[in-house]
Amino acid sequence: MASGFTQIIKGSHKALDDMKYEIASELGLPVFQGSEDYWGEVMTKDAGRVGGQMTRKLVAFAELALAQEKPL
16 A cells, blocks of 8 residues: 555455456456456556546445435
8 A cells, every 4th residue: 555545444455456346347447356456458448448437436335324224
């Protein structure tokens, strides 16, 4: 992880990394977990699609979590 950033929830980096590679696989991109995060063979628009899909999933998770909270 880059210096200067604090991981608030332990294990979140691995969970996000797993999500990234799962989405890349679903999109048929030629990357695999453990490839040292080298995505040089992937077009920028395809890498952006992975980030966009991750954002959509994370927003959906957050909306679900907020919807399940009890009002004060």
